[in-house]
Amino acid sequence: xxxxxxxxxxxxxxxxxxxxxxxxxxxxxxxxxxxxxxxxxxxxxxxxxxxxxxxxxxxxxxxxxxxxxxxxxxxxxxxxxxxxxxxxxxxxxxxxxxxxxxxxxxxxxxxxxxxxxxxxxxxxxxxxxxxxxxxxxxxxxxxxxxxxxxxxxxxxxxxxxxxxxxxxxxxxxxxxxxxxxxxxxxxxxxxxxxxxxxxxxxxxxxxxxxxxxxxxxxxxxxxxxxxxxxxxxxxxxxxxxxxxxxxxxxxxxxxxxxxxxxxxxxxxxxxxxxxxxxxxxxxxxxxxxxxxxxxxxxxxxxxxxxxxxxxxxxxxxxxxxxxxxxxxxxxxxxxxxxxxxxxxxxxxxxxxxxxxxxxxxxxxxxxxxxxxxxxxxxxxxxxxxxxxxxxxxxxxxxxxxxxxxxxxxxxxxxxxxxxxxxxxxxxxxxxxxxxxxxxxxxxxxxxxxxxxxxxxxxxxxxxxxxxxxxxxxxxxxxxxxxxxxxxxxxxxxxxxxxxxxxxxxxxxxxxxxxxxxxxx
Amino acid sequence: xxxxxxxxxxxxxxxxxxxxxxxxxxxxxxxxxxxxxxxxxxxxxxxxxxxxxxxxxxxxxxxxxxxxxxxxxxxxxxxxxxxxxxxxxxxxxxxxxxxxxxxxxxxxxxxxxxxxxxxxxxxxxxxxxxxxxxxxxxxxxxxxxxxxxxxxxxxxxxxxxxxxxxxxxxxxxxxxxxxxxxxxxxxxxxxxxxxxxxxxxxxxxxxxxxxxxxxxxxxxxxxxxxxxxxxxxxxxxxxxxxxxxxxxxxxxxxxxxxxxxxxxxxxxxxxxxxxxxxxxxxxxxxxxxxxxxxxxxxxxxxxxxxxxxxxxxxxxxx
Numbered sequence: 001x002x003x004x005x006x007x008x009x010x011x012x013x014x015x016x017x018x019x020x021x022x023x024x025x026x027x028x029x030x031x032x033x034x035x036x037x038x039x040x041x042x043x044x045x046x047x048x049x050x051x052x053x054x055x056x057x058x059x060x061x062x063x064x065x066x067x068x069x070x071x072x073x074x075x076x077x078x079x080x081x082x083x084x085x086x087x088x089x090x091x092x093x094x095x096x097x098x099x100x101x102x103x104x105x106x107x108x109x110x111x112x113x114x115x116x117x118x119x120x121x122x123x124x125x126x127x128x129x130x131x132x133x134x135x136x137x138x139x140x141x142x143x144x145x146x147x148x149x150x151x152x153x154x155x156x157x158x159x160x161x162x163x164x165x166x167x168x169x170x171x172x173x174x175x176x177x178x179x180x181x182x183x184x185x186x187x188x189x190x191x192x193x194x195x196x197x198x199x200x201x202x203x204x205x206x207x208x209x210x211x212x213x214x215x216x217x218x219x220x221x222x223x224x225x226x227x228x229x230x231x232x233x234x235x236x237x238x239x240x241x242x243x244x245x246x247x248x249x250x251x252x253x254x255x256x257x258x259x260x261x262x263x264x265x266x267x268x269x270x271x272x273x274x275x276x277x278x279x280x281x282x283x284x285x286x287x288x289x290x291x292x293x294x295x296x297x298x299x300x301x302x303x304x305x306x307x308x309x310x311x312x313x314x315x316x317x318x319x320x321x322x323x324x325x326x327x328x329x330x331x332x333x334x335x336x337x338x339x340x341x342x343x344x345x346x347x348x349x350x351x352x353x354x355x356x357x358x359x360x361x362x363x364x365x366x367x368x369x370x371x372x373x374x375x376x377x378x379x380x381x382x383x384x385x386x387x388x389x390x391x392x393x394x395x396x397x398x399x400x401x402x403x404x405x406x407x408x409x410x411x412x413x414x415x416x417x418x419x420x421x422x423x424x425x426x427x428x429x430x431x432x433x434x435x436x437x438x439x440x441x442x443x444x445x446x447x448x449x450x451x452x453x454x455x456x457x458x459x460x461x462x463x464x465x466x467x468x469x470x471x472x473x474x475x476x477x478x479x480x481x482x483x484x485x486x487x488x489x490x491x492x493x494x495x496x497x498x499x500x501x502x503x504x505x506x507x508x509x510x511x512x513x514x515x516x517x518x519x520x
Numbered sequence: 521x522x523x524x525x526x527x528x529x530x531x532x533x534x535x536x537x538x539x540x541x542x543x544x545x546x547x548x549x550x551x552x553x554x555x556x557x558x559x560x561x562x563x564x565x566x567x568x569x570x571x572x573x574x575x576x577x578x579x580x581x582x583x584x585x586x587x588x589x590x591x592x593x594x595x596x597x598x599x600x601x602x603x604x605x606x607x608x609x610x611x612x613x614x615x616x617x618x619x620x621x622x623x624x625x626x627x628x629x630x631x632x633x634x635x636x637x638x639x640x641x642x643x644x645x646x647x648x649x650x651x652x653x654x655x656x657x658x659x660x661x662x663x664x665x666x667x668x669x670x671x672x673x674x675x676x677x678x679x680x681x682x683x684x685x686x687x688x689x690x691x692x693x694x695x696x697x698x699x700x701x702x703x704x705x706x707x708x709x710x711x712x713x714x715x716x717x718x719x720x721x722x723x724x725x726x727x728x729x730x731x732x733x734x735x736x737x738x739x740x741x742x743x744x745x746x747x748x749x750x751x752x753x754x755x756x757x758x759x760x761x762x763x764x765x766x767x768x769x770x771x772x773x774x775x776x777x778x779x780x781x782x783x784x785x786x787x788x789x790x791x792x793x794x795x796x797x798x799x800x801x802x803x804x805x806x807x808x809x810x811x812x813x814x815x816x817x818x819x820x821x822x823x824x825x826x827x828x829x830x831x832x833x834x835x836x837x838x
Contacts (some may be wrong), residue, residue, distance in 0.1 A: 077709065078707045078709055081707075090707070094708070096701045108710040116688055
């Protein structure tokens, strides 16, 4: 299938890759040998994915070259790379949802048979999946598969092409802790068979647990390549961020007030018209953060949209400060004081092509002093925006700068500033720190804790267990539109949460409802 | 209803449906690879004008057909260039193509007759209906389905081939993958841009044939605005067919049938004014689109290619 000889070493030498206005990689050297798992560690934007996209042939580097077994090679396309035995599992899966597993596996295969022998291909896929314990039905359509299964298809695709070196971009981001462990075992088996594995991550725990070597990238440059056994988590963190990192934020004990949000037996459909919320009940009090854990697609998005008026409920009711907001419009939700930090920052949270000032004013413009009759008072609007920019430490050239030109962290601060300004005690935050670097993440988390200490009720939806355990007072675990249980932050441990996220364990008690009458 | 009446309605249904189906199949292949070509009407018009002019001067309907195929492919190449290489807005490019094609065809119609005169009213070579031996003896089906012109017979062959190619072959798989998720196809080594060029041009060639069937088979002559919106109906039919070649047959036959009934009613001397009868296909198009869209809203399972209308570039940040 491929003309490659077995890989004995892959070396990247002096790789520099530029995008308009940014240098993503600067003079990067990287050597990977078979039989090892090599972690590529760095913050978001450190250039990890870009570097690997160069190795996988998707991007072309401006400077530098790649040596394969000592010979210089040039990859003009992903096909070149895979013909040389190098394949990549991208963070956003490169699968065609409307095709079957087998069809995805043979996509782009060469030499191609003109007519596809579906049965033969399916048999081959079955054999491969058995050999590597990558269970998946070759006849299933991709859209029918869970995220974990889709990831297996991605790996199968590469193995089918005879890849000797697999690059995995943040492979565990979408998996439960148990699935991650399973993946680690599969990767171990592959290295035992002489394959080389590179996996990209920004999670220190995974580096320590899974890898043999680790290369740390910062600002597009390599800072170090230690052996995993000869380094420590805090040293890696320091290398990655360039300064000491606090692993825990100071959190005051929870000062609970009265119920702010009450959700009773809420049901709703997802975009496909299937039940996404199956009778959910919980409540959040003033001064409390309720974290929502779960594998993506188990109703997290829907619950946020239902509370903010973006999605109709098909049953149950929702109250904020004793006002019923079931099936209200988004505007009614806003006027009741529900604030929303959406998961899709650039699509829902901001208008990227409008200036920072307009984005900040997007909820306040209706009331004076910003509104003067049907007109906008621009003087007041500019003052309003300047105050928020100062108050929330938003780094922007001016308030007239288009919001899309800001960094991710500053964009998120714009959203936070607007929402907190408009909030009257109820905040729905979806993946508030997703895609942000460590500094911005810290700022966002601190802001959320401040709001909590000021008496806000916060529903925090996140895929980062760390974040949930750091910020939440209680954690509700979602599985297939139901709450598997609500645990106290002190009692929460990763393994138990993982079992609940996988639907294997259910706790019937839901403390925030059970002990309703508890003082404080 | 008498047998003769059924047969006569079926004959017109199939004859009217033939060019619609060619155009629809062309647009299905184009959209399946992710390119929205709204130039169907213009390409059909140019196909019809070219086919008639070339066959009139060469004396062969076949050479005329070849001319229409080439012109269809050429016009689609313009669209492919604009949408793939220049990454232009495909709606704008397609609309421009329709306006350009309609205008140029009309101009050709005025000048490409004998000695630079009009083509309107001229008689030229045509594809005549020829009954197939044996098959045409089957009652009802024989005289209606197997007493047609060669382009209709071509469709009988082409249809299963196009279906098989799309769903059962490796290039067909690549075609579908490119229209659904070009980045995934690219990552697996499928040349996205080249694939999009190929099928956009192929689709344009089918649209050219659709035009040729109008001026050489169904209407047999040139008239201004000969396509009469059939290109637009074909675009609606693609949605009706949910991007599936076989289901396109049902749609094309339905619309052909409306044409036939409209003819019948006029022949029978109905009191409904002719303009209202002429409106029927277009009203039906609107009704079909409304129903389909409404159905799509509930089912969410409609097969529109996910990357339809989106230009592709590899090094864009995703």
